[in-house]
Amino acid sequence: xxxxxxxxxxxxxxxxxxxxxxxxxxKILLFKKHRRVGVKGWELKKAxxxxxxxxxxxxxxxxxxxxxxxxxxxxxxxxxxxxFFVTLAGxxxxxxxxxxxxxxxxxxxxxxxIAYLNTKQGSISRSEIEKILRKxxxxxxxxxxxxxxxxxxxxxxxxxxxxxxxxxxxxEVDQKTLLELILAEK
Numbered sequence: 168x169x170x171x172x173x174x175x176x177x178x179x180x181x182x183x184x185x186x187x188x189x190x191x192x193x194k195i196l197l198f199k200k201h202r203r204v205g206v207k208g209w210e211l212k213k214a215x216x217x218x219x220x221x222x223x224x225x226x227x228x229x230x231x232x233x234x235x236x237x238x239x240x241x242x243x244x245x246x247x248x249x250x251f252f253v254t255l256a257g258x259x260x261x262x263x264x265x266x267x268x269x270x271x272x273x274x275x276x277x278x279x280x281i282a283y284l285n286t287k288q289g290s291i292s293r294s295e296i297e298k299i300l301r302k303x304x305x306x307x308x309x310x311x312x313x314x315x316x317x318x319x320x321x322x323x324x325x326x327x328x329x330x331x332x333x334x335x336x337x338x339e340v341d342q343k344t345l346l347e348l349i350l351a352e353k
Contacts, residue, residue, distance in 0.1 A: 185225065188215050192226045196237065196253050204320075205252025208239075212247060220246060231256060240338045254339050276300060276312040277321060281340055282349055284332055293328040 192215055195206055211219040227237040236256040241249030255263070264274065280296055293313065300309040313330075316322045320335035336342075 185222065188222045189226050189229065191215060192219070192222050193230075196226070196251060205250050208241075208245075208247040208249045208251060211251060223251065238338045240334045250334060252338075258341065258344070272304065272308070273312055273315075276304060276309065277316055277336075278345060278349070279303075280313070280316070280322065280330070281332065281336055281342065282346060284330065285342060285346060290329050290331045293324065293330050296330060 192211065195211065195214055208219070211223065215222050223237055223239075230236055230253065234256050235253050237251060238254050239246070239249050239251050259267075261271075265271075279300060283296055283299060284291060297309050297313070300313075304312075313322065317324050317333070320333040321340075322336065323331045323333045325331075
């Protein structure tokens with residue numbers, strides 16, 4: 168009986184510890200402290216301990232209940248170098264997009280840019296996409312939006328002004344669905 172009681176106390180303490188760590192992980196991931204949303208894996212490991220991936224998984228399970236999910240963007244296999252951030256699960260509705268501060272014409276610029284990048288094997292010159300976008304959007308809006316998307320991580324730009332998909336576009340944009348919607352017949 169004493170062993171069972173001690174075991175239950177230990178389980179209760181363990182649960183409380185995990186609950187505390189899940190809350191800490193949520194605070195780290197949800198509150199922006201950098202110019203870029205989210206944090207690196209090494210930061211989570213430092214704050215949460217060596218089992219940070221388990222804690223992130225548990226947090227992800229809780230976030231799914233409210234339509235959010237933890238995304239992990241990595242270039243290789245190392246999670247410590249990966250970027251962790253919270254985003255909407257699934258495709259957002261138009262009202263969700265609008266209330267989050269996006270304008271429909273800004274989304275159109277981003278969609279056209281991503282779709283065109285995909286048709287050009289992932290890289291194009293900035294002047295080439297600007298020329299295409301200027302046919303439908305004001306010149307000031309094209310430059311403003313491209314710079315904004317670079318800052319936000321949806322696009323990257325090299326020294327020679329070559330544009331590529333950024334980490335955020337790879338993580339947040341379902342590119343297959345985007346292309347299907349663009350090519351769909353009405």
